[in-house]
Amino acid sequence: MHITRPIATLSLVAASALVLAGCSSAGEEAAEAADAPTASEAETVEFSWDRNIAGEDEEPELEKTTVEVPKNPEKIVAFEMSTVDTIGALGGEVAGAPLDSVPDYLQDALADDAFNAGTLFEADLIEIEAQQPDLIVIGGRSSGLYEDLSEIAPTIDLGIAGTYTETLERNVTFLGEVLGAEDEAASALEDLEAGIDEAKAVTAEAGTGLGVMVSGGELSALAPSEQGGGSANVRGGLLYDVFGVEPVVEDIASATHGEPVSFEFLLEKNPDTLWVVDRDVATGEAEAGAAAEVLDNDIVKQTAAAQNDRIVYLDPVAWYIVYGGIETTQLLIDDVMQIAS
Structure with a gap:
């Protein structure tokens, strides 16, 4: 038997269905939001190095420094040019750097809207703080900037640590882990090792x-x-x-x-x-x-x-x-x- 329902009744049923669907969707979103890690709970990678805490004209005094670095940081500031290099080579990009010091061959590692973070020796603290980076990398000429920059965001020193190849392996491996590009980092190191061996044979x-x-x-x-x-x-x-x-x-x-x-x-x-x-x-x-x-x-x-x-x-x-x-x-x-x- 065919039953004809009033239009008003049909409208009420449809509206109820929409409300229930909306509640379900909102509930799912709320559940997902509750399960998502907060900024403080986000996955991190630990990095340690021996930091010189002595004054400029004093004998070096090293202190073990450990920093929790966020994985897959959205905004990275790099004062260390080899870091700009490696981040770009691993498929990432740098949001801020001493732009006047970035070589032509590393320009592709910079974000389209990359900002000038200062010089190799001096940071533009006001601009960096305004940009709210997730990670700051220093090294070599910029190592003395640690105290000021670490108050803005997690800051690490990827400068010289042992021989050239030891430093290269440490930094490429670490940045690969930070960027979620572990395989790419390992492959790059393997290729470079082979290239160095070939050059040594010559x-x-x-x-x-x-x-x-x-x-x-x-x-x-x-x-x-x-x-x-x-x-x-x-x-x-x-x-x-x-x-x-x-x-x-x-x-x-x-x-x-x-x-x-x-x-x-x-x-x-x-x-x-x-x-x-x-x-x-x-x-x-x-x-x-x-x-x-x-x-x-x-x-x-x-x-x-x-x-x-x-x-x-x-x-x-x-x-x-x-x-x-x-x-x-x-x-x-x-x-x-x-x-x-």
Whole structure:
């Protein structure tokens, strides 16, 4: 039997159904919200390092510092260029950085609306606080900013920690965990290790070498890190310590007496390969090619390196400024591999 219901009755039934559906949906949303972790309960990764708590002109005093870092942070500020490098290489982006110091080859690691966080040495605390970052990364030149920045957001120091490769492995692995890109981090490290091994095989057959830094028209010999151990020495020692270049002088630090070397020194020691870092180009004080002009003289032309076309100009920003990171390490490998051709 067919039953015809009044329109008013049908409307009442439909309205009741909508109300019940709405209550059900709202209840589900409330339940989901209740189950979702709050900011304080969000998953974190613990990071520890030895922080220097001594004053600028005092003997270093290290204190173990541990910080809980949020996983998958939405807004990261990085003063450490190798961190900008690695975050970008792992598929993340940096919300704030010392923008004037970010190299051209790392620009893609920046968010489209990235803000200027200051300089490599000084933070724009007002702007950073206004942006409310979830994580701040310092290191090297910016390590002294920890106290001020840690009051704004979790702040960690990813600067030099041991050798170049030890620092690289620690930082890439840690940032991979923070970004949820553990597999990508492991794969990148594997590729870089293979690249470094390939470069070392080339330098093993290349005879002696000497790394020099050109600045203000003068030359300084770069020494293996074991001759000093400070961060500047670690950077200078990359050629020997990481890539296995055989130093033309056993004790470069003693041989140079801590002074800039002369063109005559280059001829006297006569390395098979001369590896050149142009500091003035790295710091923006000179145009590309400045070091080549300094070395374009009759004395240098007599060296074995010059006569065999083995004066290698290294990427100054990668070797002097960034020091680390996935893309930068590949640049270092590519620079060393120039002598393979």
